[in-house]
Each structure stands twice: as C-alpha cells, then as structure tokens.
Amino acid sequence: MLDLFACSGPGAGAFIAESIAIGYFHANVAGVLFLVALLFAVARFHYRLTWLAPILIGFVLAVHPAWTVSAIHGDCGFRLRAAAFNTSVVCGGILSIQMFIVVGQLLTSPTKVYSAVTCLTLWIYVI
16 A cells, blocks of 8 residues: 555555656647647638647646656655646647637638538547
8 A cells, every 4th residue: 555645665656657657648638739729720820819829738738747747756646647637627728718719710701600610520529
C-alpha cells in the first residue's frame, strides 16, 4: 500500500508511471485541440480574433504540466493528474469559444450555413 505522505512502498513506481502516462495523454489531448484551433483559424484567416485561440492553446501546451510538474517527487503524481486534466478543460473551453465565434460569423451569411453545420459536426466529433 502506498504511504500517503512519502509515496513509497510496493506499487509506488507503477502509480508514478500511471500518473506520468495520464499527464502525457492530456498533453496529447491539448495538442489535438491546438491543431483543431489552428485549422479553424486558417479556415477563417481574415478574422483576427480566431487566431487568439491557437496562440492561447499553444502557450498552454508549451507550459503543460506533463513536462513542468514532477510526478517522481512528492505526491506520486496526484498534482500532475489534476493539473493535466484542468489544462485539457481550459484548452477545450478556449476551443469552444473559438468555434462559437466561427459559427456565429458563418451564420451571418445564409450561403454558409452548410459550413456552420460542418464546424459543429467537427466540434462534436472532437469532443
């Protein structure tokens, strides 16, 4: 059983490895969200506001807990797990705001409703 304060005992190494794997999984999620945000920014390149999302998500990805928070020292990676999950939620929120902006811009033109439906379908697929 793991010692709560020292992260030692049988199974501590496996728990630390699992925490690191969860951190990298959430880094991959943030990377995919970055690519989707970049795709939407390129699709609507003449609107400056849509470029804010990939910049913000890219910054969050650059300081992601997967490579800035240690799972080896301290709490067996509980902080890494929580911070990585919260980072994915923040990136998803930024992407959602960007998608609502893009869809709102597309819905102002009746000929582009199909593009808006495509954007929403892609958003549902990503989530």
